[in-house]
Every structure is written in structure tokens, then in C-alpha cells.
Amino acid sequence: MRISAVITMVILCLILTAFFVVNALLLELLSSESQKWVIVISIAIILIYIVLAIIVIPTYKYKIFKYKLENNEITVRSGLFFVKVVRIPLFRIQNVDTHEGLLMRKYKLASLTLSTAGGNTNIKLIDKEIAASLKAYIKNGDSEIVNDNDSEMNGE
Numbered sequence: 001m002r003i004s005a006v007i008t009m010v011i012l013c014l015i016l017t018a019f020f021v022v023n024a025l026l027l028e029l030l031s032s033e034s035q036k037w038v039i040v041i042s043i044a045i046i047l048i049y050i051v052l053a054i055i056v057i058p059t060y061k062y063k064i065f066k067y068k069l070e071n072n073e074i075t076v077r078s079g080l081f082f083v084k085v086v087r088i089p090l091f092r093i094q095n096v097d098t099h100e101g102l103l104m105r106k107y108k109l110a111s112l113t114l115s116t117a118g119g120n121t122n123i124k125l126i127d128k129e130i131a132a133s134l135k136a137y138i139k140n141g142d143s144e145i146v147n148d149n150d151s152e153m154n155g156e
Contacts, residue, residue: 001061001125003103005053009046016042067123069134074114076121092116096135100128114138 020039023029030038066077074093076086095115104110110131112123123134 001058002054005049005058008053009049012049013046061124065124067126069137074138076114076123086121088114088116088121090138092118093138096138098131098135 020035023035060080064078064080064083068075072090074088074090076088078084093114093116095113097113097115099111099113100109104125108128109125110128111125112131112135114121114123123131126134
């Protein structure tokens with residue numbers, strides 16, 4: 001999450017720099033005083049984005065998201081202000097999909113999508129081996145789950 005936020009910030013900075021260079025050399029849409037204010041406001045927005053997207057949001061997403069598998073039921077908890085707890089009996093799950101993005105592969109992470117008739121539930125950014133064993137357990141019911149802590153809800 002942090003790496004994708006850094007990449008997004010770099011792209012945003014490049015776009016803003018390109019705009020100011022083109023404006024200064026060719027267009028001259030903004031006066032020098034207006035351009036100074038736009039630069040100050042842009043820097044403030046970038047700093048707020050750095051604090052939120054790189055520091056605050058990933059930390060809270062990691063601490064808040066939890067999942068637990070017990071008694072043929074999986075419980076997924078998510079949300080910051082409005083906590084959403086979803087309990088799904090394993091027999092209700094129709095399909096389990098695994099998603100691995102480019103950065104997720106590098107850090108050996110995966111996300112699972114549990115599909116039921118009532119909708120989809122995501123288990124995000126868990127260890128790839130745990131995701132594979134969880135998927136096998138849900139589909140077959142005979143695989144052993146690799147779990148860090150059986151007594152509390154887990155989340156990676």
C-alpha cells in the first residue's frame with residue numbers, strides 16, 4: 001500500500017511539474033503571483049497526501065482488518081469508523097478467487113475473494129501460503145490451515 005502511494009505521489013509530482021514548465025514556457029495561463037499560490041497549495045496537498053496515504057491509512061488498515069476461521073465458519077472484520085463483521089458458513093461459499101498484483105507477488109502476498117449468493121467478501125493482503133491453504137480448506141475441507149494465532153482473529 002505504501003509503495004503504491006509513493007508511486008502515485010511521484011506521478012502526481014511529475015504531472016504538476018510538467019504543467020508548470022509548459023505554463024512557464026508556452027502558455028502563460030497563470031500570472032507569477034497565481035503560480036506561486038498554486039505551487040504552495042500543491043505542496044500542501046502533496047504533504048497531506050504523504051501523511052495520509054503513506055503513513056496513516058496503511059497502518060490503520062493493517063490494525064483493523066482481521067479474519068478468523070473456526071467451526072466451519074469464517075469471520076471477516078473490517079472498517080475504521082463503521083466496523084463491519086461478516087460471518088460466512090463455509091458451505092455457503094460458492095467460489096474462492098485468489099488475486100495477486102505485481103507488488104503483491106514481490107512481497108508474497110495475496111487477496112482472497114469469497115463469493116456467496118449474497119455477495120462477495122475480501123480477505124486482503126495475507127501471506128500467499130496462508131491464502132493457498134485457506135483456499136484449499138474452504139474448497140475441499142480436508143487441508144490443514146497455516147495459522148499464526150488460533151485464539152484471536154488474524155489479519156496480515
